[in-house]
Amino acid sequence: MRITTRKTVFGGLAALGVAALLAGCAQAPTSGESSGSAAPVASDFLPCMVSDAGGFNDNSFNQIGLAGLTDAAKKLGVKEIHVESSSDSDYTPNITNLLDQGCNLIVTVGFNLAAATKEAATANPKVNFAIIDDNSIDLPNVKPIVFDTAQAAFLGGYAAASYSKTGVVGTFGGLPIPPVTIFMDGFADGVKYFNDQKSKDVKVLGWDVASQNGVFTGGFDAGTVAKQTAQGQIDQNADVILPVGGPIYKSAAEAVRDANKGIVLIGVDADLTQTDTANADLFLTSILKGIQPGVEETTTAAAEGKFDNSPFVGTLKNEGVALAPFHDFESKVDPALQGELDTIKAGIIDGSIPVESPSSPK
Structure with missing residues (x-):
């Protein structure tokens, strides 16, 4: 220490x-x-x-x-x-x-x-x-x-589904604890909402909301396990990946660079485009906690x-959680995406779009 x-x-x-x-x-x-x-x-x-x-x-x-x-x-x-x-x-x-x-x-x-x-x-x-x-x-x-990061993660899942070219997105966590699974719940539900609204079938690897089961590295350390986990989702055609668990995203970034297939990541907690400038080119966006x-x-x-x-x-209402800007990807996302996200955010805040996770603060 x-x-x-x-x-x-x-x-x-x-x-x-x-x-x-x-x-x-x-x-x-x-x-x-x-x-x-x-x-x-x-x-x-x-x-x-x-x-x-x-x-x-x-x-x-x-x-x-x-x-x-x-x-x-x-x-x-x-x-x-x-x-x-x-x-x-x-x-x-x-x-x-x-x-x-x-x-x-x-x-x-x-x-x-x-x-x-x-x-x-x-x-x-x-x-x-x-x-x-x-x-x-x-x-x-x-x-x-x-x-209540499920709210912002819902926006991140919707954005991931909109951006995906392969129709497959992935997520994995460090440990199966509420501060991790709450991101995965919101992300998967956001993808589902996109599918429902757009009549699409974007698949989510690494997390099942109904069973609350998914893929975890067993800790928050960057290393071989985290890189192999990301590689496993890349091998299943995921082109947007959300690693939830501090430094494990660094290993996912290594796997993405090795693959060299235009795969992008979504960060958590901080705007990783700002806090990790060496990997800024890999982040579609980040799911922020204040x-x-x-x-x-x-x-x-x-x-x-x-x-x-x-x-x-x-919460989204008090701006304690948010979705970061798209930064370098702003010109690469659907031009209608930001407007759709603004509408969804308003719906989450007024309750017309319910976002619930077993891990949400009560």
């Missing part, structure tokens, strides 16, 4: 195409209503973060989560501490390390840190915690930062003594 302290932000990560998430499930509490401990004045406030095993250089949710923390720290004029995990066994000792350093707010990045977060929060009720991509912890000092503004707002509220445990839920 690696421990570092920074005051700078990651350049370019602010341009995620997602507006600040100012709406959650509940309004921020007024003075005296905050649950958890009251934060000290900003000059004494110490915000901290623990990554999951993907690390802070994943070009994805760990990296943009840290950008939110450093953004807030810079604006508050305080330092921050972030600790990188290299495996699941690092989670508890990393949180303990931050507690020992006197952190007032500890943000844990990812569903896999839920058990360690709950244990630490229970034992340390005067310390505030926030956890990204998990809302299973019901404690007054734990705030979930979660996203992790960066979500962490920034939560950190700022905690510093001001306004911490509360009501879930921070990103």
